[in-house]
Amino acid sequence: MEKIITIENLTFEYTRVEDGAAIRALDNVNLEIDKGSFTAIIGKNGSGKSTLAKNLNGLLIPTSGTVFVDGYDTADDDSIWEIRQRAGMVFQNPDNQLVSSIVEDDVAFGPENLGIEPEEIRRRVDKALEEVNMGQYKQKAPHLLSGGQKQRIAIAGVVAMRPEIIIFDEPTAMLDPKGRKEIMKIIRELHEEGITVILITHFMEEVIEADRVIIMHEGKVLLDGTPYEVFSQADVIKKANLELPIMVELGQRLREKGINVPEGIIKEEEMVKALCQLKSQN
Amino acid sequence: MSIKVTKLNHIYDKGMPTEQAALTDVSFEINDGELVGIIGHTGSGKSTLLQHLNGLLKATSGSIEVGGVEITRPGVSMVEIRKRVGLVFQYPEYQLFEVNVAKDVAYGPRNLGLSEEEIDQRVREAIALVGLDYETVKDRSPFELSGGQKRAVAIAGVIAMRPEVLILDEPTAGLDPKAHKDILNMITEVHRRTGNIIILVSHNMGDIAEIADKVIVIDSGKVVTVGSPLEVFSQGELLKSVGLDLPPITEFCNALGIKDTVLDMEDAVGKIVDLIKE
Numbered sequence: 337m338e339k340i341i342t343i344e345n346l347t348f349e350y351t352r353v354e355d356g357a358a359i360r361a362l363d364n365v366n367l368e369i370d371k372g373s374f375t376a377i378i379g380k381n382g383s384g385k386s387t388l389a390k391n392l393n394g395l396l397i398p399t400s401g402t403v404f405v406d407g408y409d410t411a412d413d414d415s416i417w418e419i420r421q422r423a424g425m426v427f428q429n430p431d432n433q434l435v436s437s438i439v440e441d442d443v444a445f446g447p448e449n450l451g452i453e454p455e456e457i458r459r460r461v462d463k464a465l466e467e468v469n470m471g472q473y474k475q476k477a478p479h480l481l482s483g484g485q486k487q488r489i490a491i492a493g494v495v496a497m498r499p500e501i502i503i504f505d506e507p508t509a510m511l512d513p514k515g516r517k518e519i520m521k522i523i524r525e526l527h528e529e530g531i532t533v534i535l536i537t538h539f540m541e542e543v544i545e546a547d548r549v550i551i552m553h554e555g556k557v558l559l560d561g562t563p564y565e566v567f568s569q570a571d572v573i574k575k576a577n578l579e580l581p582i583m584v585e586l587g588q589r590l591r592e593k594g595i596n597v598p599e600g601i602i603k604e605e606e607m608v609k610a611l612c613q614l615k616s617q618n
Numbered sequence: 619m620s621i622k623v624t625k626l627n628h629i630y631d632k633g634m635p636t637e638q639a640a641l642t643d644v645s646f647e648i649n650d651g652e653l654v655g656i657i658g659h660t661g662s663g664k665s666t667l668l669q670h671l672n673g674l675l676k677a678t679s680g681s682i683e684v685g686g687v688e689i690t691r692p693g694v695s696m697v698e699i700r701k702r703v704g705l706v707f708q709y710p711e712y713q714l715f716e717v718n719v720a721k722d723v724a725y726g727p728r729n730l731g732l733s734e735e736e737i738d739q740r741v742r743e744a745i746a747l748v749g750l751d752y753e754t755v756k757d758r759s760p761f762e763l764s765g766g767q768k769r770a771v772a773i774a775g776v777i778a779m780r781p782e783v784l785i786l787d788e789p790t791a792g793l794d795p796k797a798h799k800d801i802l803n804m805i806t807e808v809h810r811r812t813g814n815i816i817i818l819v820s821h822n823m824g825d826i827a828e829i830a831d832k833v834i835v836i837d838s839g840k841v842v843t844v845g846s847p848l849e850v851f852s853q854g855e856l857l858k859s860v861g862l863d864l865p866p867i868t869e870f871c872n873a874l875g876i877k878d879t880v881l882d883m884e885d886a887v888g889k890i891v892d893l894i895k896e
C-alpha cells in the first residue's frame with residue numbers, strides 16, 4: 337500500500353507561557369498513513385492528538401524528527417505550498433473558518449490563493465459545493481446558515497483545493513445530532529471517492545466507521561490497529577480515561593454475566609446478530 | 619418553590635413582514651426540586667424558552683410564575699428575576715475574563731452589592747460545589763485551566779448568585795468524554811446538595827435519560843409531550859417525527875425486540891440476559 341504520510345521519530349515541544357517550561361506534547365511518534373485510508377485518532381484533551389494533526393500539514397513543524405506528506409518534508413519552507421495543497425484541514429468551530437460574506441466566495445478563497453484560472457475556480461467551487469450538498473446556498477451569507485451547514489462550507493473550501501488528504505480536527509464537536517450526521521455522511525463520501533481521511537474525534541460512534549484507530553495518550557501512540565483490535569483492549573482504553581463504544585461496553589458486561597457474545601463487536605448490527613444466534617442455540 | 623408556565627407565546631418581529639411565532643401556547647409545571655431536561659432539535663424554540671425563564675426576553679402573552687411570583691408581570695425588577703433564576707449559556711467559559719478564578723466567581727455576587735465577607739463565603743461554597751478545590755484554583759488564571767475546569771468555574775459564577783433555579787444550556791457540548799462525565803456528575807451533585815430546581819437543555823439523550831426526573835419535548839415552539847424519561851423515551855415514533863433520537867441503548871434494545879423501554883446499560887444487561895435465557 338502506498339504511504340501518503342510518513343512520521344518518523346516526531347517530537348514536538350512548546351513553551352508554557354506561565355513559567356517558560358518546555359512541555360513535550362508529542363514524544364517520539366512513528367506512524368505511516370496509507371493512501372486512501374480512513375484513520376480515526378482519539379485521546380483525551382491534552383493527549384497530543386490535535387498537535388499531531390497540526391504537524392501533518394505544516395501548521396506546526398517538528399521540534400525533532402520528520403513528517404513527510406506525499407514525499408515532501410514539512411520542515412522544508414519551499415515545500416509548504418505543495419503540502420498545504422495536498423493536506424487540507426477542517427477545524428472544530430465553523431464560525432472561525434469562514435472568511436467571506438458569500439458562500440461561494442468563501443469556497444473560492446483557497447483555489448484563488450493557489451493561482452488557479454478563474455474558469456477552473458468556478459468549476460471547482462460549484463463541484464465542491466455540490467459534493468457537500470450546499471449547491472443551492474452558493475449565493476447565501478454564511479452567518480445565516482446552521483452550524484452543520486457552515487461546517488459543510490468549510491469542508492467545501494478544503495475540497496476545492498483538491499487535496500489528497502483531509503484532516504478533520506473534531507469537526508462535529510460543536511454541532512447538534514443532525515449536523516453531526518450530515519458531516520459524517522460527507523466524510524464517508526469523501527473517503528469513498530479516494531480521499532485519505534484523518535478524523536480526530538471524541539465520539540465513539542464516529543470512530544467505529546474508520547478502518548484504523550489510533551489512541552494517543554500523553555504524547556505517545558497508546559494503541560494502533562483496526563477498531564476491532566483496538567477496542568478488544570478495553571482495560572488499556574479505560575486506563576487512558578476514554579470511553580468504550582457502547583456495544584463494546586455492553587459486550588463486556590454481558591460476558592461478565594455469562595452471555596458469551598464474541599469479543600470485539602463494535603457495531604449494533606453485529607451485536608443484534610450475535611445475540612439472536614445465542615438465543616436460537618438456547 | 620415551583621415554576622408554572624401558562625400559555626406562553628413569543629412572536630419575533632410582531633407586525634413586521636418577518637414576523638415569526640417562536641413559542642406558541644407553551645404550558646408546563648415544574649415541581650420543587652425537580653431536575654428537568656428540555657429536548658428539541660436546533661431551532662425548536664428551546665433557547666427562546668430559556669430566555670423567558672430568566673427575563674431576558676419578554677413574553678408576547680402568557681405568564682411565568684417562579685416561586686409564586688409572576689415574573690412576566692410588568693414592573694417586576696430584572697434583578698429580582700436574575701437573583702432567583704440563574705442561566706448558564708452555551709460555552710460559558712467564553713465569558714470568563716478575570717485575572718483569577720476567585721475574582722471571576724465573585725463578579726456576580728459583587729454586583730448584588732453583598733458584603734466582602736458574604737461574597738467570600740459564597741465564592742468558596744460555589745467553587746466547592748462544582749467540584750474544584752478552592753485553595754488550589756483561587757489564584758490561578760481561569761485561562762490556564764482545562765476545558766472542563768473552565769466550564770466548571772463559569773458555572774460556579776452563576777451558582778455563587780445562589781439562584782433558586784439553575785438553568786444550563788448544553789453544559790457538556792464540545793467536552794472530551796472525561797470532562798463530559800465530570801460536568802454531568804457535578805450537575806447531579808449540585809442538585810443533590812442544593813435541592814433546587816435544575817433545568818438542563820441537551821442534545822444528548824443518554825444524559826437526559828440518566829439524570830432527569832422530568833423531560834419536556836419542544837418542537838416548532840410548542841410542547842409536544844411532558845413526562846418521566848421512561849414515559850417520554852417510550853414514544854420513539856413521536857420523538858423521531860420531531861427530529862429527535864432515542865438514547866442509543868434504548869434504540870438498541872428496541873431493535874432487539876425488548877418490549878420494555880430500557881434507559882441505561884445496567885437495565886439493558888439484565889433484560890438481555892432474560893431474553894437469552896428465557
